[in-house]
Amino acid sequence: MITASAWVPRGAAAAFPTKYDVDETELARISKLAKLQLADAEDDLDDARNGRIINPQDNDSSSEDDEDRDVQMTLPQKEADDDLKEYDLDNYDTDSAPNRGETMAMFGNAPSLAYHQSNADDPYITMQENEEEDEEREDLQVLASDNMVIAAKVEDEVAHLEIYVYEDEVDNLYVHHDIMLPAIPLCVEWLDLPVAKNTADVNSKGNFVAVGTFDPDIELWDLDTVDSMYPNAVLGQGGEEAKPEAGEEKKKKRRKKSKKANDDYHVDAVLSLAANRQHRNLLASSSADKTVKLWDLTTQKCAKSYSRHTDKVCAIAWHPKEATVLLSGSYDRTVMAADLRATDPKAPRWGVESDVETVAWDPHDPNYFYVTTESGMMHYHDLRSAPASPETSKPVWTLQAHGESISSFDINPAIPGFLATGSTDKEAKLWNVQPTGPSMVVSRNLGVGKVFTTRFAPDSEVAFRLAVGGSKGNIQIWDTSTNAAVRNAFAHRVGPVNGEVKERLVGVEEDSSDSEEEGGVEPGAEGGEGEAGWESMEDD
Numbered sequence: 439m440i441t442a443s444a445w446v447p448r449g450a451a452a453a454f455p456t457k458y459d460v461d462e463t464e465l466a467r468i469s470k471l472a473k474l475q476l477a478d479a480e481d482d483l484d485d486a487r488n489g490r491i492i493n494p495q496d497n498d499s500s501s502e503d504d505e506d507r508d509v510q511m512t513l514p515q516k517e518a519d520d521d522l523k524e525y526d527l528d529n530y531d532t533d534s535a536p537n538r539g540e541t542m543a544m545f546g547n548a549p550s551l552a553y554h555q556s557n558a559d560d561p562y563i564t565m566q567e568n569e570e571e572d573e574e575r576e577d578l579q580v581l582a583s584d585n586m587v588i589a590a591k592v593e594d595e596v597a598h599l600e601i602y603v604y605e606d607e608v609d610n611l612y613v614h615h616d617i618m619l620p621a622i623p624l625c626v627e628w629l630d631l632p633v634a635k636n637t638a639d640v641n642s643k644g645n646f647v648a649v650g651t652f653d654p655d656i657e658l659w660d661l662d663t664v665d666s667m668y669p670n671a672v673l674g675q676g677g678e679e680a681k682p683e684a685g686e687e688k689k690k691k692r693r694k695k696s697k698k699a700n701d702d703y704h705v706d707a708v709l710s711l712a713a714n715r716q717h718r719n720l721l722a723s724s725s726a727d728k729t730v731k732l733w734d735l736t737t738q739k740c741a742k743s744y745s746r747h748t749d750k751v752c753a754i755a756w757h758p759k760e761a762t763v764l765l766s767g768s769y770d771r772t773v774m775a776a777d778l779r780a781t782d783p784k785a786p787r788w789g790v791e792s793d794v795e796t797v798a799w800d801p802h803d804p805n806y807f808y809v810t811t812e813s814g815m816m817h818y819h820d821l822r823s824a825p826a827s828p829e830t831s832k833p834v835w836t837l838q839a840h841g842e843s844i845s846s847f848d849i850n851p852a853i854p855g856f857l858a859t860g861s862t863d864k865e866a867k868l869w870n871v872q873p874t875g876p877s878m879v880v881s882r883n884l885g886v887g888k889v890f891t892t893r894f895a896p897d898s899e900v901a902f903r904l905a906v907g908g909s910k911g912n913i914q915i916w917d918t919s920t921n922a923a924v925r926n927a928f929a930h931r932v933g934p935v936n937g938e939v940k941e942r943l944v945g946v947e948e949d950s951s952d953s954e955e956e957g958g959v960e961p962g963a964e965g966g967e968g969e970a971g972w973e974s975m976e977d978d
Contacts, residue, residue, distance in 0.1 A: 439592045440907030443891040444628045444647065446586035448899070451645050452662040455578050455615075578614070578664060583607065585895060586614070586661065587905055588647050589913050590623035597622050599649065601661060602946070604915055606900050609944050611915055615664045621651035627711035631718045633658045633735050634671040646670070648721060650708030656723060656733070671738050673721075674703040699727045701743040709752045716761035724751035730766055732778060746774055746783055753797045759804045767794030772828045773809050775821060788819055789828030796847040802854040806834070810844035814861065816876070835875050839867065846892040852901035853931050860889030866906050868918060870927045880923045884914050884943070902932075917942035 580586070580603060587602040599617040604610070632644030645661045655674035659666060671677060697705050706727035714720035720741075721733045730751055732742040749770035757763035760777075767773045773794060776785035792813040800806040809817040816837045825831045839859050846860035857869040857876070866889050868879040887909030895903040902919035918924045920942040925932045 439890070439909050439911050440589050440886070440913055441592065441623055441890050442590040442626045443893050443905050443907050443913065444588045444626045445893055445896050445905065446588065446628055446645065446661065447896045448585055449582050450630060450643070451580045451584070451586050453580060453582070454575055455580065455662045455664050457664055580614070581605075585897065585900065585903075586645075587611075587913065587915070588626050588628065588661070589891075589907055590619075590626050590649065591911060592622050593911055597651070599623065599626070599647065599659070602913070604903075604944070606903065609942065611913075611944050611946050613946065617659055617666060619649060619651060619657070621653040623649050623651050624707060624709055625650040625711050627713050627721070629658070629713050629718075629721070629735070631735055633660075634738070648673075648711050648713070650711050650723060652707045654704040654706055654708065654725065654727070656704075656708055656711070656721075658735075671735075673723075673733050673738055673740070677738055699729050699745065702740050704729065704731060709750065710754045712754045712756050712764070714756050714761060715758075722754050722756065722764055724754045724766060726750040728768075730754060730764070742778065744776070744778070746776065746785070747772065753794055755797050755799055755807075757804060758799055758801050765797050765799060765807055767797040767809060769793045773797055773807075773819075775807070775824075786821070786824035787828050788817075788825060788831040788833075790817060790831075791815060795844050798847060798849055801849060801851055808847065808849070808857075810839070810847045810859065812843045814838055814840035814842055814844055814863075816844065816847075816859070818871075818876075837876050839869075840865065845888070845890050848892050848894050848904075850894045850901060851896060852898050853928060856894075856928060858892040858894065858904055860892040860906060860908070862888040864888055864908070866892055866904075866916075868904075868921075868924060879927045880918075880921055882916075884916065886910050886912055886914060912945060915944040917944070 583606070585604045585606070587604055589600045589602065591598055591600050597619040599619065601614045601616065602611055603614045627648045629646040629648055630643050631646065632642055633646050635642075635644065647659050647661055649657045649659065651657075655672050655676040657669040658671040658673065660670050699705055704723065704725040704727055706725050708723055708725050710724045712722045714722070719735045721735055722730060723733065724730045728745060728747055728749060728751060730744045730746070731740050732744075733739070734741045747766065747768035747770050749768050751766055751768045753767040755765045757765070757775075762779050763775060763777050765773065765775050771790050771793060773788045773790065774785050788809070790809055790811050792811045792815070794809060795812055796808075796810045798808045800808065805821050807819055807821065809819065811817070816839045817833045818835050818837075819831070819833050823832065840861035840863050842861050842863040844859050844861050846858075848858045850856035850858075855871040857871060858866065859869065860866045864883050864887060865881050866884055867881040869876050870879050884906050886906055889906060889908045891905070891907045893905045895901060895905070902917060902924070904916045904918055905913060906916060907913040919932050920939050922939070925939075
């Protein structure tokens with residue numbers, strides 16, 4: 439199952455990602471993180487021991503039995519030690535090694551057999567270590583024309599991130615590397631700030647991802663490092679315990695994780711993340727603990743916490759122009775647009791008919807925003823027309839976009855009015871929003887199961903590419919410009935095409951033998967129905 443996805447812009451990834459290197463500093467850091475993961479189990483064990491009723495008499499008798507057992511084992515053990523003395527096992531590994539070029543003692547009758555300190559000195563080794571490293575380095579190369587796609591995945595109860603490389607020119611999508619996670623991921627957000635890196639340049643760029651899971655901590659990973667064992671930074675209580683303040687003495691007793699909402703960290707699942715693109719050091723998060731938190735990535739601490747909703751806060755989005763205004767949607771069936779600088783908790787609030795699923799500002803006209811809900815409705819609101827109460831909300835328009843929950847929603851950053859929605863009804867739909875209102879362009883079952891993520895590519899060169907993932911655990915890159923209905927609706931943005939255009943859908947290639955054994959069908963052909971998965975304006 440793929441629960442969330444994000445694109446990495448072209449040129450943001452390092453051309454040659456580095457291998458994870460464990461030096462003394464890194465070893466000390468990951469040792470702390472590893473100990474924290476064991477701390478909960480140790481606390482449970484201590485509680486069990488302290489809660490156990492022990493009979494002193496039984497304890498004394500067990501001690502006597504242990505002493506008797508030790509006496510009985512002493513003599514046989516001594517005899518065994520005497521028998522092994524003749525073999526001198528204590529000095530087993532201290533034999534002197536032969537000098538360079540000296541024949542080995544075991545094969546003394548073979549003068550041509552020699553021992554070399556380095557493979558470079560051996561004339562029979564033709565492929566040196568550096569050549570192998572160069573070949574591996576070339577396999578990891580990311581070109582400037584490539585996009586990375588981050589997918590949060592759960593497979594066989596194992597949670598991880600899959601980092602894909604998408605090569606648009608050759609229609610190729612492959613897994614570059616993966617990152618293991620401690621819990622089921624719920625949201626991901628790409629960051630261009632080098633987190634936990636020793637750099638004095640405030641304008642320096644990075645290639646990181648923030649991951650929210652069912653655990654209350656937020657993990658930050660470097661996408662330019664392969665085979666990492668632990669995150670570069672952790673936002674939350676786990677991160678605070680992993681790096682004590684300078685001069686602070688190590689606590690003898692670790693603090694147990696609190697379940698009560700507070701101003702310092704989340705205490706429940708992290709449901710949404712939003713990076714501030716104007717103030718790159720700021721990351722907002724929302725949680726099932728009903729709070730929204732603002733994190734400073736330079737200090738990796740919570741700068742401010744907000745409790746303005748009465749139920750789980752499932753979606754947040756920064757205003758594209760006003761860098762301090764955050765849109766938030768909740769299961770309390772309200773949406774709020776608040777300036778986080780204001781101390782007054784009162785802010786414009788809009789009401790919807792069911793639980794909020796996603797919220798998003800219109801990047802082409804930031805006076806408006808979209809809301810999708812569990813009942814399959816899409817709302818379009820004007821920020822300037824704030825209601826007196828949520829019950830009196832009047833959207834510009836509403837649309838029954840799907841028959842089930844709209845679990846994913848995205849707006850094309852380069853093409854005004856071009857929207858994508860995904861639903862648990864297994865359909866991905868494309869929309870054209872004009873001043874007269876929205877109209878559906880095309881609807882398709884892409885064979886990903888229940889759709890949980892739909893994301894447009896961020897670069898103008900691949901503006902029509904849409905990443906779609908869902909419950910079946912596979913991700914598809916759909917070139918929507920190859921669809922006739924999309925070309926008709928957005929003819930002003932699509933170049934002229936001569937002849938018939940074949941629909942383009944790119945996924946990770948599977949082994950043909952596996953596909954045959956599983957009775958595989960073409961992508962998008964549910965049950966082998968082929969084009970039956972299509973529904974477009976042309977069919978009308």
